[in-house]
Amino acid sequence: MTDTGQDTRASDQPAERVPFMQRLLDNPFLLLFLGVAVPAVLYLMWGIMEVAQIPIAP
Amino acid sequence: MASIADTGTLPRAAEFRTCPDTGLKIDLAAEKLIRWNAVVAVVFLAIGGFFGLLVALTRWPAVHLLPAEWFYLALTAHGADVLLFWVIFFEIAILYFASAVLLNSRLAAPRIAWLGFWLMLAGALLANVAVLQGESSVMFTSYVPMQAAPHFYLGLILFAVGALVAVAVFFGTLVIAKDEGTYEGSVPLVTFGAIAAAVIAVFTITSGAIILIPTFFWSVGIISHIDPVMYKVVWWGMGHSSQQINVSAHVAVWYAIAAMVLGAKPLSEKVSRFAFLMYILFLQIAAAHHLLVEPGISSEWKIFNTSYALYLAVLGSLIHGLSVPGAIEAAQRRRGFTKGVFEWLRKAPWGNPAFSGMFLSLVMFGFLGGISGVVLGSEQINLILHNTMYVPGHFHGTVVAGTTLAFMAITYLVVPLIFRREIMFKKVAQWQPYVFGLGVAGISLFMMGAGTLGVSRRHWDITFSDAPVAFDYPGTAFLMMGLNGVFGVLAALGGLMYIVVVVWSVFFGERRTEEKARSEPLLPQDGAAAVATYGSEGTLKLPGTITLVAVFFVAFVLYYFVNWKFLSEVWPLS
Numbered sequence: 001m002t003d004t005g006q007d008t009r010a011s012d013q014p015a016e017r018v019p020f021m022q023r024l025l026d027n028p029f030l031l032l033f034l035g036v037a038v039p040a041v042l043y044l045m046w047g048i049m050e051v052a053q054i055p056i057a058p
Numbered sequence: 059m060a061s062i063a064d065t066g067t068l069p070r071a072a073e074f075r076t077c078p079d080t081g082l083k084i085d086l087a088a089e090k091l092i093r094w095n096a097v098v099a100v101v102f103l104a105i106g107g108f109f110g111l112l113v114a115l116t117r118w119p120a121v122h123l124l125p126a127e128w129f130y131l132a133l134t135a136h137g138a139d140v141l142l143f144w145v146i147f148f149e150i151a152i153l154y155f156a157s158a159v160l161l162n163s164r165l166a167a168p169r170i171a172w173l174g175f176w177l178m179l180a181g182a183l184l185a186n187v188a189v190l191q192g193e194s195s196v197m198f199t200s201y202v203p204m205q206a207a208p209h210f211y212l213g214l215i216l217f218a219v220g221a222l223v224a225v226a227v228f229f230g231t232l233v234i235a236k237d238e239g240t241y242e243g244s245v246p247l248v249t250f251g252a253i254a255a256a257v258i259a260v261f262t263i264t265s266g267a268i269i270l271i272p273t274f275f276w277s278v279g280i281i282s283h284i285d286p287v288m289y290k291v292v293w294w295g296m297g298h299s300s301q302q303i304n305v306s307a308h309v310a311v312w313y314a315i316a317a318m319v320l321g322a323k324p325l326s327e328k329v330s331r332f333a334f335l336m337y338i339l340f341l342q343i344a345a346a347h348h349l350l351v352e353p354g355i356s357s358e359w360k361i362f363n364t365s366y367a368l369y370l371a372v373l374g375s376l377i378h379g380l381s382v383p384g385a386i387e388a389a390q391r392r393r394g395f396t397k398g399v400f401e402w403l404r405k406a407p408w409g410n411p412a413f414s415g416m417f418l419s420l421v422m423f424g425f426l427g428g429i430s431g432v433v434l435g436s437e438q439i440n441l442i443l444h445n446t447m448y449v450p451g452h453f454h455g456t457v458v459a460g461t462t463l464a465f466m467a468i469t470y471l472v473v474p475l476i477f478r479r480e481i482m483f484k485k486v487a488q489w490q491p492y493v494f495g496l497g498v499a500g501i502s503l504f505m506m507g508a509g510t511l512g513v514s515r516r517h518w519d520i521t522f523s524d525a526p527v528a529f530d531y532p533g534t535a536f537l538m539m540g541l542n543g544v545f546g547v548l549a550a551l552g553g554l555m556y557i558v559v560v561v562w563s564v565f566f567g568e569r570r571t572e573e574k575a576r577s578e579p580l581l582p583q584d585g586a587a588a589v590a591t592y593g594s595e596g597t598l599k600l601p602g603t604i605t606l607v608a609v610f611f612v613a614f615v616l617y618y619f620v621n622w623k624f625l626s627e628v629w630p631l632s
Binding site for chain 1: 232244257264265287291349363367
């Protein structure tokens with residue numbers, strides 16, 4: 001579905017190809033996966049690895 | 059009297075009523091859950107706000123109300139009650155509204171939703187009991203090796219599990235709405251913003267579980283040691299991300315109020331959704347700014363998670379900062395307010411507390427919370443502000459001026475639409491956003507001013523009266539803390555006005571009947587369609603908004619570089 005600028009989604013219009021971004025944004029579970037995976041990798045896992053690598057004081 | 063129809067054919071025999079104001083079909087089970095979550099949220103706001111007033115009066119040097127032990131107890135209760143319990147209970151109400159109500163759907167598994175509600179309530183009460191018993195004055199962050207009573211951590215865990223259950227019900231409702239075809243095409247933008255908030259909530263709660271469950275075991279002696287830096291990294295995945303749930307939710311509330319009060323549609327649905335996508339992907343990692351001075355963590359991790367990825371989330375906020383006032387201007391110009399650059403703004407419904415609260419929230423979130431957040435998120439200039447009063451100054455600009463004021467604003471629509479009661483004490487309600495907004499703006503500004511002068515956060519006594527080594531802050535710092543106290547009292551008055559209006563309206567307010575809805579419509583004709591359907595305004599002929607955005611950018615750039623100037627003065631590079 002495209003952004004027409006108005007609420008004009010007449011049922012007699014031919015079906016349009018749904019763009020990739022629209023399909024992504026219409027899938028809450030894909031958004032859920034991305035929204036958990038990205039910060040989990042970039043913030044949590046990377047951060048935990050950084051702390052785990054701090055040498056223990058003798 | 060609203061009409062009630064038993065659908066009968068659905069897997070759950072959902073009972074609906076048709077809202078006479080919006081024409082939306084409302085599942086009575088969802089409505090009841092929205093009411094209870096909103097009421098409990100307001101109770102925790104009242105409790106947390108009271109403790110906040112005690113904190114402000116203690117940090118006011120001339121008053122210095124509480125002894126040290128009570129100060130840290132009040133600070134802990136204030137943080138937990140408003141930063142977690144008030145906002146998350148209210149956000150659960152928003153999730154149910156944005157899914158079941160806006161999508162004309164039945165709520166998935168109401169019994170499970172009630173289980174979530176009772177778990178959240180039990181957890182919040184347990185944590186409060188632990189704090190009030192005096193053995194858990196570890197403040198909101200509860201950094202180890204400070205140890206709270208086991209039931210403090212248990213309370214937070216129960217609350218988090220309950221919130222996760224509620225988020226699962228929200229996602230289940232989205233599935234049901236799509237399967238049962240209760241809406242066409244894409245979900246409305248407000249629901250999309252609620253999805254962003256729910257996604258961030260899942261990451262937040264998972265991070266909380268990862269760190270709070272072992273910390274609970276540590277508090278009962280099963281685990282011998284929790285690494286303090288490891289704790290901080292994972293805890294902030296919950297502590298700061300929970301505030302990002304707020305940002306997504308209150309931006310959704312801005313769009314909702316603009317749509318319902320003025321029939322405003324986003325300038326471009328696609329662009330606003332992209333901005334929410336930036337939140338989903340990158341907003342949570344802003345938590346890293348709390349760790350910018352930690353030794354042992356690399357600059358690569360710190361800079362990537364703040365000065366690179368965070369800016370993508372900031373881009374999302376800048377888009378919303380253009381889109382929301384732009385949508386309002388476009389809607390006002392459609393209504394004929396086309397004279398000059400700012401007639402649309404002058405003739406906006408400033409006497410409607412839903413609108414005024416929303417617009418003040420938008421402006422203050424951008425100028426106070428937003429700009430200061432970017433300053434704190436820059437590794438170099440963070441050095442001069444880290445752990446000073448600047449940090450609470452920043453988050454009072456985001457969570458209080460931004461989130462709390464936006465949630466207060468939408469309450470003035472929720473009470474007549476969901477509780478079906480008229481707003482009582484209308485004059486008090488009209489003034490309330492201005493009183494609270496002015497108070498919070500002062501708190502945020504003067505805290506940031508004190509922080510810029512080096513005043514430490516979380517400190518009972520800035521005179522260091524019993525310290526072995528004396529330290530004197532400049533006199534201006536004392537002035538800033540005194541003004542923070544004055545404006546704290548003003549904000550508390552604004553909060554009290556909100557509580558009085560809401561409680562009186564909900565429990566003793568005149569019933570909003572169908573006749574009343576017909577004779578005194580709450581929303582314009584296109585208000586319900588604008589909030590509950592997909593669609594864009596599709597114009598950029600917005601001279602007023604462009605002017606406001608230009609002013610914002612000039613302030614942003616000037617303030618950002620002023621802080622680099624401060625840094626150069628404390629860290630000469632000659």
